Amino acid sequence: METALDIKALEVRYGPVRAVRGIDLGVSKAGITALLGANGAGKTSTVMAVAGVVPPLSGTVSIFGQDMTGAAPDAIVRAGVAISPEGRRIFASLTVEENLILAGSATGSIETATERRAALMERFPILGERRRQLAGLLSGGEQQMLAVARALMNEPRLLLMDEPSLGLAPQMVDTIFGILEELKSEGISILLVEQNAALALEVSDHAVVLANGAVAASGHPSDLAGDDVLKSAYLAA
Amino acid sequence: MDVLLQQLINALSLGGIYAMLALGLAIVFSIVRLINFAHGEIMTFGGYGIFLSMAFGLPPLAALTVGIGAALVMALSMERVAFRAMRGADVVSLLITSFAVSEILKVLFQNGISARPVPISFPSSWSGAYQIGGMTIGVAPTVSILVTLISLATLTLVLRRTATGMAMRAAAEDFEMLRMLGVKADRVVAVSFAISGLLAGVAAVIWTAQRGSVDPLMGFFPVLKAFIATVLGGLGSLGGAVQGGFVVGALEVLTQAFLPDSLAPYRDAIVLSAVIAVLLVRPDGLSPTKTGARS
Numbered sequence: 001m002e003t004a005l006d007i008k009a010l011e012v013r014y015g016p017v018r019a020v021r022g023i024d025l026g027v028s029k030a031g032i033t034a035l036l037g038a039n040g041a042g043k044t045s046t047v048m049a050v051a052g053v054v055p056p057l058s059g060t061v062s063i064f065g066q067d068m069t070g071a072a073p074d075a076i077v078r079a080g081v082a083i084s085p086e087g088r089r090i091f092a093s094l095t096v097e098e099n100l101i102l103a104g105s106a107t108g109s110i111e112t113a114t115e116r117r118a119a120l121m122e123r124f125p126i127l128g129e130r131r132r133q134l135a136g137l138l139s140g141g142e143q144q145m146l147a148v149a150r151a152l153m154n155e156p157r158l159l160l161m162d163e164p165s166l167g168l169a170p171q172m173v174d175t176i177f178g179i180l181e182e183l184k185s186e187g188i189s190i191l192l193v194e195q196n197a198a199l200a201l202e203v204s205d206h207a208v209v210l211a212n213g214a215v216a217a218s219g220h221p222s223d224l225a226g227d228d229v230l231k232s233a234y235l236a237a
Numbered sequence: 238m239d240v241l242l243q244q245l246i247n248a249l250s251l252g253g254i255y256a257m258l259a260l261g262l263a264i265v266f267s268i269v270r271l272i273n274f275a276h277g278e279i280m281t282f283g284g285y286g287i288f289l290s291m292a293f294g295l296p297p298l299a300a301l302t303v304g305i306g307a308a309l310v311m312a313l314s315m316e317r318v319a320f321r322a323m324r325g326a327d328v329v330s331l332l333i334t335s336f337a338v339s340e341i342l343k344v345l346f347q348n349g350i351s352a353r354p355v356p357i358s359f360p361s362s363w364s365g366a367y368q369i370g371g372m373t374i375g376v377a378p379t380v381s382i383l384v385t386l387i388s389l390a391t392l393t394l395v396l397r398r399t400a401t402g403m404a405m406r407a408a409a410e411d412f413e414m415l416r417m418l419g420v421k422a423d424r425v426v427a428v429s430f431a432i433s434g435l436l437a438g439v440a441a442v443i444w445t446a447q448r449g450s451v452d453p454l455m456g457f458f459p460v461l462k463a464f465i466a467t468v469l470g471g472l473g474s475l476g477g478a479v480q481g482g483f484v485v486g487a488l489e490v491l492t493q494a495f496l497p498d499s500l501a502p503y504r505d506a507i508v509l510s511a512v513i514a515v516l517l518v519r520p521d522g523l524s525p526t527k528t529g530a531r532s
Contacts, residue, residue, distance in 0.1 A: 051417050052416075052417075053413050053416060053417060072421075072422075073416040073417050073419065073422075074416070074419045074420065074421050074422075077417070077418065077419030078419065083417050085414065085417065089411055089414040091406070091407045091410050091411065091414070092410065093406060093410055094403065094406060094407060094410075098403050101400070101403065102400075102403055102404060102407055102415070102418065102420075103418045103419075105400055105403075105404070105420070106418050106419030106420045107419055150418070154418070154419060
């Protein structure tokens with residue numbers, strides 16, 4: 001089986017801090033892998049290493065069978081990866097529309113970008129309504145939608161979603177997870193980092209639990225749901 | 238009234254130079270987190286570009302264009318040679334690198350050209366004056382105000398309306414995120430240096446046209462004031478840098494014009510005290526950046 005993302009023995013360091021200590025992790029094609037663990041377990045460091053903005057100390061990152069270890073972020077985007085990062089990180093001083101145009105400008109032509117923008121505004125009607133507003137004025141949930149829509153502008157095959165439900169109202173969380181399942185059914189592979197473990201296990205087909213930068217448990221979500229490792233991983237930090 | 242208006246024109250003219258230098262510093266800082274101490278040498282190099290092309294017999298307007306081009310080339314080479322290798326280093330390492338670049342260039346100017354000011358003689362009509370409603374207004378300050386306003390307006394349009402400008406604004410807000418969208422870092426950084434170089438070049442043109450000479454420290458002192466302006470405006474804030482530049486320029490001109498002679502030696506102290514007073518009330522500057530820097 002060809003995998004969308006295959007991480008082997010990845011190590012990430014920030015100065016003396018060993019954030020990620022030799023983890024293995026995979027996302028199958030059109031699958032969702034949930035990456036779980038307490039704050040500081042190394043989830044976001046792993047995602048940032050895949051996105052190419054944090055250089056890994058050792059280990060390999062393969063994307064659709066291609067070795068992309070230490071590649072520049074723009075090469076990783078061209079390999080079909082997009083990110084909806086932790087904290088959303090939408091450009092607050094740009095309008096909703098500008099946020100989308102900017103994301104499309106990196107890869108596609110103007111025409112395809114315009115087409116995709118129109119399609120995304122149909123998919124997320126609230127973004128269409130607010131397209132001329134500054135993105136910083138959107139609500140948290142709307143900003144999260146913008147972050148997802150922005151990631152989709154590059155038509156990714158692998159989507160990195162870091163904490164999409166953080167700080168959102170329950171109804172908005174449902175909407176975001178509904179979109180996630182839609183994307184999966186469209187054949188997009190997803191690496192999902194989520195502090196809401198129960199929810200993440202529900203939508204994923206594989207789960208990895210990190211604790212202190214190492215893999216504490218991995219396997220099928222239904223096997224992990226009642227697992228003590230999962231509970232202790234959240235309490236261990 | 239007459240005196241006040243003339244001083245106002247002087248303040249705008251000097252403030253405009255500070256504003257352009259401060260904006261150049263702020264654009265680079267907001268994207269690369271580099272406080273470029275060698276920014277003054279970009280301006281000085283532009284000045285020598287004007288001097289040398291006049292010495293080789295180019296007409297004044299062509300020489301001024303060469304000066305702006307020289308500053309642009311200097312800014313881009315600086316980025317390529319000195320700062321690109323240091324990309325991602327901490328603020329202090331970058332600052333020290335820029336000190337080194339600044340010192341090397343100053344020594345090259347002193348030994349390669351002259352440690353003393355070299356004269357540039359522009360047509361005498363440039364230093365003339367005209368009358369409006371009984372007031373005498375200098376040609377050079379008027380032109381420099383116009384040039385400043387046109388430069389700032391053009392830059393605003395570019396930042397607001399073009400795809401490159403959009404990327405620059407986004408980079409100032411969150412460069413890492415922009416890179417994760419697939420935008421190439423090298424290009425954005427090069428454009429930010431190009432803009433700062435062009436602005437320093439225009440500042441060099443106005444500065445030399447008003448003073449008629451170039452020396453190795455020509456850019457150093459105005460850039461010091463521009464640093465103060467960027468801090469006053471809110472470090473990294475582009476609009477704030479422009480505001481700060483005009484405020485510092487106005488303070489300098491007004492203290493020069495209206496302070497009694499006995500207080501004249503304390504002029505810089507008075508200007509800086511005023512800046513400190515503003516920062517005590519507004520520690521993040523006049524118009525701080527909207528979002529904090531994320532590490």
